[in-house]
Amino acid sequence: MLIGLMATGKSTVGRRIASRHGWRFVDTDAAIVDRHGPIPAIFAEVGEPGFRRLEAGIVSEVLTAAEPGTVISLGGGAVLNEGTRRLLGSAFVVFLDADLLTVLPRLSGDTGRPLLAQDPGETWARLEQERRPLYEALADTVIDTRNASEEAVADRLEIRLRNHILTEDKDQRP
Incomplete structure (x- = not known):
């Protein structure tokens, strides 16, 4: 389970890890779009509270x-829902951490993120400050993506997954 703020690489890294192992990859934002249409249109129609309700339902499913x-990438705000946070208790949760300098180039010209429609950098920094405590509390591990290529982040995640699997196997032995 990959969590973190928008543009930290959850979808890209998730796809890469799933591909390496022949695993299934699910991007919950893509699932929302498939079922309900473009996220900016959803925000325009039902606002953020309505979007969060749709998101919580998709994430739960x-x-x-x-x-x-299965590798699952959650939308950046999915952790705001208490039910989603409870469901994460049964998963290996990875917080992909980044800073504004890392994500800012990814945000410029991006029209698919309604929360960043006004002053993307300032809004991202505010959201990061508000949500960081949730991400850190939910994470089994944190991967710093600052100044790292997608491949390097995937390699770091690979090591963490291997360690998690080895630890889990050892814990389950009699």
Whole structure:
């Protein structure tokens, strides 16, 4: 389970890890778009509270149906929902951490993120400050993505996954 603020690489790194292992990859933002249409249109129609309700339903469906070997990328605000946070308790949760300098080039010209429509850099920094405590509290591990290529982040995640699997296997032995 990959969590973190928008533009930290959750979808890209998640796809890469899933591809390396032949695992299933689910991007909950993409699932929302598939079912309900473009996220900016949803925000325009029902506002952020309405979007968060739709998001919580999709995330619940995805998490409930997920099998071992599924990599799931959550939207940056999905952790705001208490039910989603409870569901994360059964997953290995990875917080992809970044700073504004790392994500700012990814945000310029991006029209698919309604929360960043006004002053993307300032808004991202504010959201990061507000949400960081949730991400840190939910994470089993944190991967710093600052100044790292997608490949390097995927490699770091690979090491953390291997360590998690080895630890989990050792804990389950008699």
